[in-house]
Structures are given as C-alpha cells and as structure tokens.
Amino acid sequence: MRLLTALLLSTCLLTASPWAQAEVPEGRPFGETKDGVPVELYTLKNDHGMTVRLMTRGATIVSIEVPDKDGQSADVTLGFDDVAGYEGDGNQYFGTTTGRVANRIARGKFKLDGRTYALAINNEPNHLHGGVDRSLDKVVWSAEGFESDEGTGVKFHYVSPHGEEGYPGTLDMTVTMLLKADENAIVIDYVATTDQATPVNLTNHSYFNLAGEGAETVLNHELQLFADNYTPTDDTLIPTGQIASVEGTELDFRKPHQIGERIKSLDDTAAIGYDHNFVVNGDWGQLRPVARLKDPQSGRVLETESTEPGVQFYSGNFLKGQAGKGGKVYPHRSAICLETQHYPDSVNHPEFPTTILKPGETYRHTCVYRFTVE
Ligand code: GLA
Numbered sequence: 001m002r003l004l005t006a007l008l009l010s011t012c013l014l015t016a017s018p019w020a021q022a023e024v025p026e027g028r029p030f031g032e033t034k035d036g037v038p039v040e041l042y043t044l045k046n047d048h049g050m051t052v053r054l055m056t057r058g059a060t061i062v063s064i065e066v067p068d069k070d071g072q073s074a075d076v077t078l079g080f081d082d083v084a085g086y087e088g089d090g091n092q093y094f095g096t097t098t099g100r101v102a103n104r105i106a107r108g109k110f111k112l113d114g115r116t117y118a119l120a121i122n123n124e125p126n127h128l129h130g131g132v133d134r135s136l137d138k139v140v141w142s143a144e145g146f147e148s149d150e151g152t153g154v155k156f157h158y159v160s161p162h163g164e165e166g167y168p169g170t171l172d173m174t175v176t177m178l179l180k181a182d183e184n185a186i187v188i189d190y191v192a193t194t195d196q197a198t199p200v201n202l203t204n205h206s207y208f209n210l211a212g213e214g215a216e217t218v219l220n221h222e223l224q225l226f227a228d229n230y231t232p233t234d235d236t237l238i239p240t241g242q243i244a245s246v247e248g249t250e251l252d253f254r255k256p257h258q259i260g261e262r263i264k265s266l267d268d269t270a271a272i273g274y275d276h277n278f279v280v281n282g283d284w285g286q287l288r289p290v291a292r293l294k295d296p297q298s299g300r301v302l303e304t305e306s307t308e309p310g311v312q313f314y315s316g317n318f319l320k321g322q323a324g325k326g327g328k329v330y331p332h333r334s335a336i337c338l339e340t341q342h343y344p345d346s347v348n349h350p351e352f353p354t355t356i357l358k359p360g361e362t363y364r365h366t367c368v369y370r371f372t373v374e
Contacts, residue, residue, distance in 0.1 A: 022152050025145035030055050031083040037140045039083050042154045044179040049073060050371065052179050052186055057086060058137040059156035059175045061095035061206050066184055066371040069299030074212030078335050081325050090322030093205035096137030097175050099130045100160060100167050102203040103312060103344040106238045110347040113197055119166040126236055131165030153178035169196030185370035192363035199347040199355045200363045207316060207335035208302055210295035214328030218316060218336050219260025224292040225253035225313060227278035231343050235270045238345050243279060251276060259315060273317035273333065277310045277343050284309035284353060287366055291338050305368040306340035309353045313338060340367045
C-alpha cells in the first residue's frame, strides 16, 4: 500500500514538474478526401495558451488559438471544420502550404535549360499557386509528430514526382511546423531537394484576423511592413521587373498604418486592394523582421519574420462571405495573408533572386509567426 501511495505521489509530482516531458503529438483521423485518402489532424499546445491544429492535406494550418490582452483565447486563422470544407469552393488556400511555385508565373510559361514549360493557366492569363489538381495545397502529405527542447511540432513530407502539374524534376520537400514552448510562436521550416533543375517557391497561405476568425473586417488592424520597396506589376499582377520605393504611395507601411486607411484608392487598380509583393529590407537568407500586425481592440499582435526576399501582402479582396468554421462567415477583406516568398514570376526575371533549385542544392526557407499582446 505504502509503495502504491509513493508511486502515485511520484507520478503526480512528475507530471506537475516543470521538467515534465511534453508529449509527442499524434495524428488523429480528420476524415478523408473525396478520393478516399485519409487525412490526419495534429494538435499542438504550449504552456502560454497557444494551440495550433495542423492537417496533412496541404500541410495546412487549420487553426491558431492565442490569448488576447485579457487572456481570452480566440482562433485567429480562417478555415473549415472538415476536409470537405477544404475541398469546396470556399477554400482560397486557407492556411495551406502553397507551391511548387507560390504566386504567379506569367502565362504559365518559362524556359529552363533550353526547354519551354507550359503550366496550367488557373488565374487568367497566368499560372497561380502551383496549379490545379496536384498543387501542394491539395495533396496529402505524410506526417510525423515530434517533441524537442524547443517545443512540439509536425514534420510533413511530400515527394512531388517529375512532371506533376507540369513542373520538371522530382521535388522532395519537408515542411516542419514547430510550436515553441517558451513563446507563442510557430516556426515553419521548408527544405527541398530535386533531381533536375526546377523552380521552387514555397509559402504558407494563412489568413489572419487577430480579433478572431469570423470578425467582419481586418481593415481596423494596424500593419507595419519592414519594406522600403515593392515590385510594381502589370494589369495581371505580373512584375514589370522594376523595384520601386513605397515612398509617397499607399504601400508605405514603414510606420504602422491602419489597413483600411488608404485601401480605397486601390479599389480600381489591378490588385483591387492590397495584393502586392514587398521587398523585405535586409539580407535575404537571414531571419529578419517582415511585418507587424496589431488589432487594437484585442491587443493581439502578430510579428512575422522570414529568410525570404519578399512578402505578398494580400488583404483578402477575394473573400466572398463563404461559410467557414462553425458556420462563421468570411466577408470581403475580413483577413489578411502575409506570404513570405520569392518575388512573383521570378522564373521569368533573371534580375530577381533566383527560384531555380538545382540537383545537389538545398532550398531552405524559415518563417516565424509570433503572437504577443500589448
Ligand atoms: C494570393 C494572390 C491573390 C489571390 C490569393 C488567393 O495572395 O496574390 O491574388 O490569388 O492568393 O485567393
């Protein structure tokens, strides 16, 4: 009896101890795709009130719950309750890993090593976000939960065969998403290798509203972008090749501005709001500040850092009031994306940092989304 009490006591002490091991996250069934492929959901939690849910379809961030300045938790990313939702018309890359080449490729064409490649035109007249049926947001990735000194996470893996969605080379990709134990941050690490030269531009396409998904607007949020320059585009959002200063334009977010403050003047432009690639200050390849987003009401702040040369700031202009989690409605401009990436159409712009990955090289990209309150 005494032994049993001692055992029970030590178990209690161990679990309550600050050195208690976090558990290795396990995938739970989340339904299946319309083709019958099982999809799993992983739940990560830390001791600072942050919960992240990730699913294997599209290596997708399904939810991010974080506290506000009064400790009230809310889910700050758009998404759906089930796989069918993600497969439906309402899904505009919500939370997905996007590629092989995120953003646009002019007329879906590029030349590489003397050959011309033609990809799907799914955003007239251009190719967008890696294609149609087998873009990275739609395939089911394999996954493995892990626990480390830094926190808990999921390592997603997918090998895209040569020719998938028209891209050359077998592309082997690992996307690791880590929820930090010591702060409310998710760290996304992308690694890719190929057996043939091929363009690669991976990003995460989470839609954020720091008041909680389903809040009717994001225009009241304040945004700061650590970018002195941007890449002007033609009418189809393809860069002209110019790098222009944000000075004197509605794209100047070097000091924080409300998203809605100047957006009206962009209504009649090709982007129909903010849908621009900004050139992030500092040396790319190094982790450095990209953006700071604040919701003055809840006090929630999202800091974005990345190693990538650019960030696509998209103000949810195509959100159309679709029903998301719990039937909540996602109206026009009710969330924003901060897609850390290379510049759009880099494959056709030799003057831009290259997106071509060659055999023997390793593509690496780190993106941090950190949540605080103020
Ligand atoms: C990106 C693009 C937008 C739009 C969204 C998805 O942000 O730049 O134009 O296609 O993805 O709806």
